[in-house]
Amino acid sequence: MISYFKLYHNLKHTYANLPKNLSTNIMNENKLTLTILMILAMTIWGGGWIANKLIVYEANIVVLTFWRFFITLLTILPLLFIVKEKIIFNKKIFKLTTIGAFLNISFMLIAFVGVMHGFAGSAGVIITTISPMVTFFLASFLFGYKLSPKQLLGLFLGFLGGLFMFQIWNFDIIGLLNDGSIYFILGAIIWSFVTINSQQASKYTNPIHYTIILTFIAMLCLFVVAYPLGLSVIFEKDLKFWLALIYISSFGQGIATTIYYFASSKLGSANTSSYMFIIPVSALFFSYLILDEVPNFFLITGGIINILALYIISSKITQK
Numbered sequence: 193m194i195s196y197f198k199l200y201h202n203l204k205h206t207y208a209n210l211p212k213n214l215s216t217n218i219m220n221e222n223k224l225t226l227t228i229l230m231i232l233a234m235t236i237w238g239g240g241w242i243a244n245k246l247i248v249y250e251a252n253i254v255v256l257t258f259w260r261f262f263i264t265l266l267t268i269l270p271l272l273f274i275v276k277e278k279i280i281f282n283k284k285i286f287k288l289t290t291i292g293a294f295l296n297i298s299f300m301l302i303a304f305v306g307v308m309h310g311f312a313g314s315a316g317v318i319i320t321t322i323s324p325m326v327t328f329f330l331a332s333f334l335f336g337y338k339l340s341p342k343q344l345l346g347l348f349l350g351f352l353g354g355l356f357m358f359q360i361w362n363f364d365i366i367g368l369l370n371d372g373s374i375y376f377i378l379g380a381i382i383w384s385f386v387t388i389n390s391q392q393a394s395k396y397t398n399p400i401h402y403t404i405i406l407t408f409i410a411m412l413c414l415f416v417v418a419y420p421l422g423l424s425v426i427f428e429k430d431l432k433f434w435l436a437l438i439y440i441s442s443f444g445q446g447i448a449t450t451i452y453y454f455a456s457s458k459l460g461s462a463n464t465s466s467y468m469f470i471i472p473v474s475a476l477f478f479s480y481l482i483l484d485e486v487p488n489f490f491l492i493t494g495g496i497i498n499i500l501a502l503y504i505i506s507s508k509i510t511q512k
Contacts, residue, residue, distance in 0.1 A: 223459075230455050230467040233448035238474025240444035241312040242482050243436040244303060250433050252421045253304040257297065258414040259426055263441035265407045268400070268450060275400045288393040289402060293410035295389060299382045306375030313485055315376050316475025317494070320468040321354025322380035324505070327387050331460065334388065346504030350469050353497030359490050387456055387464065394457030403450045466505035469498040 247256060272279075306315055325347050331337045339347075393402045426437070456464040473495040479485040 226455050226458060227467075229451050230464070231470055233451040233455075234467050234470035235474040236443050236448040237468075238316055238471045238476075239478040240440045240448075241303075241307065241315045241475050242478045243440040243444070244315075245307045245312040245483065246436040247433055247440075248304050248308050250429055251425050252418070253301055253308075254414065255418045255421050255423060255425065256304065256437075257300045258411065258418040258423065259437065260300065260441045260445055261407050261411040261414060263438060264445040264449075265404070265411055267442040267446035268404055268407065271400050271450075272404070275398065277398060277401070279401050279405075280397055281405070282396075285393070285396050285402075285405070288389060288396065289405040290409055292386065292389050292393065292402070292406045293413065295382055295386045296406065297410050297414065299379050299386060302375050302379045302382065306373075306379060309375065310373060311479075311485070312483065313472075313476050313479045314373060315379075316479075317354050317472045318373055318376035319380040319383065320471040321351050321498075322377060323383045323387075324466050324468050325351055326381055326384035328466075328505075330384055330388055335460075337460070343505050346466070346501045349504065350466075350498055350501035353469070353494040353501060354472065356490055356494035356497060387452075390453045391456045391460065391464075394453070399450055399453035399457055403446075403453060463505075466501075469501050469505075472498055 250256070303315065328337075328339060328343070328347060332339055390399070390402065397405075426433070452464065455467075476485075476492075476495060
């Protein structure tokens with residue numbers, strides 16, 4: 193974690209003191225590092241679906257979401273002493289961070305409801321095959337990105353890989369409503385807007401400050417709703433609950449999400465979103481390791497297809 197934030201500080205300083213064309217070259221040289229960080233973040237997120245499943249029945253989901261933001265804030269506040277940059281707060285930043293806060297709250301609540309009805313592995317599959325596609329098309333429409341034939345092929349392969357893992361030929365509309373899939377689809381769409389919003393916010397503030405302000409706003413909003421429901425109930429839970437809660441709050445929501453926002457500001461929302469194709473593989477691995485869910489042939493094959501899709505999509509996006 194420390195090495196990442198040292199990297200962030202060094203990159204930020206370098207970009208501020210070099211011409212635009214030179215900073216672009218440096219960005220290309222550090223793409224490998226950003227790729228490694230994104231793979232790490234997406235792997236952590238994959239495990240987060242299993243952690244969600246472990247705690248979702250232990251308390252009201254609004255209470256759980258409040259504590260997730262609270263623990264996340266405690267995790268990322270010390271980063272202010274590492275970044276050592278003045279926090280800029282104006283109407284534009286307030287608007288973007290507030291939008292981001294409500295989008296994140298909506299995503300987490302829907303995710304909890306989804307795993308309550310369905311499987312953690314399904315969440316990792318559905319969200320990560322739909323969200324990148326929505327993000328790419330939104331980015332193309334809003335920011336003028338021109339998708340190459342290779343990238344369109346990668347998107348198609350990523351979507352195909354997700355459908356293969358989900359065994360779409362066994363799909364029916366009743367199953368969509370009963371197994372939580374509809375919530376995962378909504379979550380995927382919401383997360384696409386989370387990605388777009390974070391990229392817009394990066395024009396006005398750095399990812400660390402964005403995450404901190406967003407988390408603080410979300411925590412305050414949730415406190416109003418969660419307090420009457422009983423916030424102290426989590427102190428009655430066992431060690432397994434706390435390990436799962438800390439994992440998704442500190443590592444998943446704190447560290448991994450900050451990496452995601454940082455990468456989005458440097459690589460663009462479209463390229464960053466493509467890394468979400470890693471999540472199904474890690475989600476299936478952790479579900480097997482922790483929940484004893486044995487992945488079948490179709491899940492494994494779909495994961496391989498998604499890795500190929502990631503390789504194709506990560507090629508550079510051109511501007512119209």
